[in-house]
Amino acid sequence: MQELIKSLKVDANGLIPAIAQDATTGEVLMVAWMNAESLARTLETGEAVYWSRSRNKLWRKGEESGNVQKVKEIRADCDKDVLLLKVAQVGGAACHTGYRSCFSWVLKDGAWVEDGVKVFDPKDKYRK
């Protein structure tokens, strides 16, 4: 594991961005961050574990919503400074807004317009 993380270019905080992509449809679902520990936990469990920069702790994706990500494949880019996780998105939605993908805003005439598939209502999913 130490060898693996050493093979990657992490930032000053030991973090590397990770793109989650639907393994079946190719849809880009979200971007989060990983450190050595989250990568190790992801490999151990087969489910995506990220590092939450806002909460400063490990974040098993879906730990609250149930929308975990089963990791099918992990890729790295030529510079080894970005990871790409191909995942099966349990529950059909990656985004806390209830959209299937976090990338549910499209640029139209200079403004961001909501444009995504809504899978759940956040009010039904998260505790206060």
Place this chain on the structure above:
Amino acid sequence: MQELIKSLKVDANGLIPAIAQDATTGEVLMVAWMNAESLARTLETGEAVYWSRSRNKLWRKGEESGNVQKVKEIRADCDKDVLLLKVAQVGGAACHTGYRSCFSWVLKDGAWVEDGVKVFDPKDKYRK
């Protein structure tokens, strides 16, 4: 344009990561960085213009290789801190290594194994 860049969360250097995805196949091609100027130039020209952190200047993707990216759509995520460009990749390859995608390394048994479609030989493409 000022309004548009203000709607995004850029880092301390005014940069935001941008994922380039093949608009037709859904393949994730690369990740680069944009600032206000590169985003403006991208919108003006319809071709992806990034900010090169290593060279500290605007980088019209494909300016040397000819492998420009025609931008079909620009998306942002829920936090407005990552962009997703859906592109038509001229020349068929986004990566300077000659691979179609920069994400041509797959994790197998704890090591990165080359696994991609080689489109060109870098020796034939770039000047010394």
